[in-house]
Amino acid sequence: xxxxxxxxxxxxxxxxxxxxxxxxxxxxxxxxxxxxxxxxxxxxxxxxxxxxxxxxxxxxxxxxxxxxxxxxxxxxxxxxxxxxxxxxxxxxxxxxxxxxxxxxxxxxxxxxxxxxxxxxxxxxxxxxxxxxxxxxxxxxxxxxxxxxxxxxxxxxxxxxxxxxxxxxxxxxxxxxxxxxxxxxxxxxxxxxxxxxxxxxxxxxxxxxxxxxxxxxxxxxxxxxxxxxxxxxxxxxxxxxxxxxxxxxxxxxxxxxxxxxxxxxxxxxxxxxxxxxxxxxxxxxxxxxxxxxxxxxxxxxxxxxxxxxxxxxxxxxxxxxxxxxxxxxxxxxxxxxxxxxxxxxxxxxxxxxxxxxxxxxxxxxxxxxxxxxxxxxxxxxxxxxxxxxxxxxx
Amino acid sequence: xxxxxxxxxxxxxxxxxxxxxxxxxxxxxxxxxxxxxxxxxxxxxxxxxxxxxxxxxxxxxxxxxxxxxxxxxxxxxxxxxxxxxxxxxxxxxxxxxxxxxxxxxxxxxxxxxxxxxxxxxxxxxxxxxxxxxxxxxxxxxxxxxxxxxxxxxxxxxxxxxxxxxxxxxxxxxxxxxxxxxxxxxxxxxxxxxxxxxxxxxxxxxxxxxxxxxxxxxxxxxxxxxxxxxxxxxxxxxxxxxxxxxxxxxxxxxxxxxxxxxxxxxxxxxxxxxxxxxxxxxxxxxxxxxxxxxxxxxxxxxxxxxxxxxxxxxxxxxxxxxxxxxxxxxxxxxxxxxxxxxxxxxxxxxxxxxxxxxxxxxxxxxxxxxxxxxxxxxxxxxxxxxxxxxxxxx
Numbered sequence: 001x002x003x004x005x006x007x008x009x010x011x012x013x014x015x016x017x018x019x020x021x022x023x024x025x026x027x028x029x030x031x032x033x034x035x036x037x038x039x040x041x042x043x044x045x046x047x048x049x050x051x052x053x054x055x056x057x058x059x060x061x062x063x064x065x066x067x068x069x070x071x072x073x074x075x076x077x078x079x080x081x082x083x084x085x086x087x088x089x090x091x092x093x094x095x096x097x098x099x100x101x102x103x104x105x106x107x108x109x110x111x112x113x114x115x116x117x118x119x120x121x122x123x124x125x126x127x128x129x130x131x132x133x134x135x136x137x138x139x140x141x142x143x144x145x146x147x148x149x150x151x152x153x154x155x156x157x158x159x160x161x162x163x164x165x166x167x168x169x170x171x172x173x174x175x176x177x178x179x180x181x182x183x184x185x186x187x188x189x190x191x192x193x194x195x196x197x198x199x200x201x202x203x204x205x206x207x208x209x210x211x212x213x214x215x216x217x218x219x220x221x222x223x224x225x226x227x228x229x230x231x232x233x234x235x236x237x238x239x240x241x242x243x244x245x246x247x248x249x250x251x252x253x254x255x256x257x258x259x260x261x262x263x264x265x266x267x268x269x270x271x272x273x274x275x276x277x278x279x280x281x282x283x284x285x286x287x288x289x290x291x292x293x294x295x296x297x298x299x300x301x302x303x304x305x306x307x308x309x310x311x312x313x314x315x316x317x318x319x320x321x322x323x324x325x326x327x328x329x330x331x332x333x334x335x336x337x338x339x340x341x342x343x344x345x346x347x348x349x350x351x352x353x354x355x356x357x358x359x360x361x362x363x364x365x366x367x368x369x370x371x372x373x374x375x376x377x378x379x380x381x382x383x384x385x386x387x388x389x390x391x392x393x
Numbered sequence: 394x395x396x397x398x399x400x401x402x403x404x405x406x407x408x409x410x411x412x413x414x415x416x417x418x419x420x421x422x423x424x425x426x427x428x429x430x431x432x433x434x435x436x437x438x439x440x441x442x443x444x445x446x447x448x449x450x451x452x453x454x455x456x457x458x459x460x461x462x463x464x465x466x467x468x469x470x471x472x473x474x475x476x477x478x479x480x481x482x483x484x485x486x487x488x489x490x491x492x493x494x495x496x497x498x499x500x501x502x503x504x505x506x507x508x509x510x511x512x513x514x515x516x517x518x519x520x521x522x523x524x525x526x527x528x529x530x531x532x533x534x535x536x537x538x539x540x541x542x543x544x545x546x547x548x549x550x551x552x553x554x555x556x557x558x559x560x561x562x563x564x565x566x567x568x569x570x571x572x573x574x575x576x577x578x579x580x581x582x583x584x585x586x587x588x589x590x591x592x593x594x595x596x597x598x599x600x601x602x603x604x605x606x607x608x609x610x611x612x613x614x615x616x617x618x619x620x621x622x623x624x625x626x627x628x629x630x631x632x633x634x635x636x637x638x639x640x641x642x643x644x645x646x647x648x649x650x651x652x653x654x655x656x657x658x659x660x661x662x663x664x665x666x667x668x669x670x671x672x673x674x675x676x677x678x679x680x681x682x683x684x685x686x687x688x689x690x691x692x693x694x695x696x697x698x699x700x701x702x703x704x705x706x707x708x709x710x711x712x713x714x715x716x717x718x719x720x721x722x723x724x725x726x727x728x729x730x731x732x733x734x735x736x737x738x739x740x741x742x743x744x745x746x747x748x749x750x751x752x753x754x755x756x757x758x759x760x761x762x763x764x765x766x767x768x769x770x771x772x773x774x775x776x777x778x779x780x781x782x783x784x785x786x
Binding site: 288 | 537
């Protein structure tokens, strides 16, 4: 029997306990032994709940109990979670988490502690919730050189954009609706400003190319300034506006990662990802494009990914996954990357043609440019008095 | 250094050799040692090719060479491939394959030989080509009870249906085009009659629920009788016609698997899978719906999956994957499953309403019924003189 502990008993922690109970027999059969929940560490008092006998308030009980093999960190943030994760790894315990902030900012250090101690630090649930994507990157797609990753990494913003497209309502109203439905937090900044998606594209880059990409160095633009008018023009021209995280590697070894809203052509499978769903497209030099789609958040989907990591840790307890990333990546500024741009203003097709090389008109006062970098697009936008400027995938 | 042998040097075998060469450094770094191709077994003479020094004609060379750890079977079919696979496993070698016919018909036996000999028999490439889907089923989704699997499992038929939808051409013309483009074989029976998709849904069922589902017992209907007229009516009503393999488990433990063309609503991500792409949707009781999308065939994508299995076999050479299925599943006949049905004939809405409970009219002489089993739908179709009858997803 393998004993585990959960730290932090909010949405994800509660989901992990619930799925562990619900699928106990299934999990035991797959692992070859029972997986049992010994402790739940939380500031709250769990007496009076079904978890009364497992509830504890003192981390050192977990740290000092040699029976606990795997610790599930669902605390969130990068303060207490960082301290407890370090100590759990140092105590020789495998740690599993869905904490993207911690992995994106301290993953390198935590993976190197895990390596020294011969244990695993696993975080499938940190990107794409329940969608298998990190393990496929280093396992099922391991025979490929990864060329590019592009994905809808945040369900809240996808829900809001979808409501703007299909409901014809403004960003502000769609956000209110998302909050009312529990899809957006009271302070929605991390979601709507692209901070959450930025952490995730960093983790994907770290794993795909083995070099650390720090969120601080990655430009992230959110969706709070997307106008309904642009959503409509794009839709009429066969595009959906999506918030994408994108990362790729150049032939010279430099990498680029950024988060920004894009016009996505309807022929791209990412365009059809609706509601709170996430999807991540990975391009490998042998496999071509593969896409992983599913629920990017929620208690049970996230618990599905957390528990698959727990099961992996137990099954391979004597064999560490050679997972990790080391020196920092050489980054190319996203502003240097050539892209086609959507510009909208009160200019005429003739105005646009005077400033741009062969602009494609896609609506009144709206064009898509030929590929160019940010500075050139910005300059053209200023000359034309454009009020909206977005990348095109 | 790990030495491997390829048996059968056609499209897939050639792709494996090519990707192994192309991504040598990548693969060595991920495995922790070099993976080197020692033999290529083929009836053809490879002298004069870059593989002259590896070419052999006698299987016993591989069988008797203790240096060969992994054998890649790309022979196809279930005769020679079966014999050589049995013997390779019995000789204590891991075997990796993309041969869906062999896995679907003899997987149980081959996996049990592998178990006895303490080696792996791996076949990620047998379903969905390069798309990671089998390993996610028993690994990343292992904390779930799998409820249902439904997928576009055959690229040839998806290409043909897509050309009918978008090009407005008949099945016969689309098939000719597919053959001209190398997407369909000279004898297209296995693809267009659903035999290939049937093998794949059997393998998915075997793995998802651990009980053998024999292709002989699974009803498979192809697309050769799909009329362009039905494609158009469906499109106008917001549906795409797709050939789906579908499998699910009932609460009483019985399973059902079948292959048939379906009307798929455009809101379902499977509807948007175009060209030769495949997509497999898996529903787990924790994760909900996840979908895996990519190229379901082709030399390099298939080689990507084959090599990920080779790498897994090498990395876990001392630890066998507990993979396998045993006794036969208790099967529910697909005809017993209630479905909504599309019926088309020269009947009027009043005719339909007289025979059916609340039919939904979706075009002239075309309705979608309430859920009912095959026999009841067939009876209604006969009363109405319907000339087309298709399932609705």
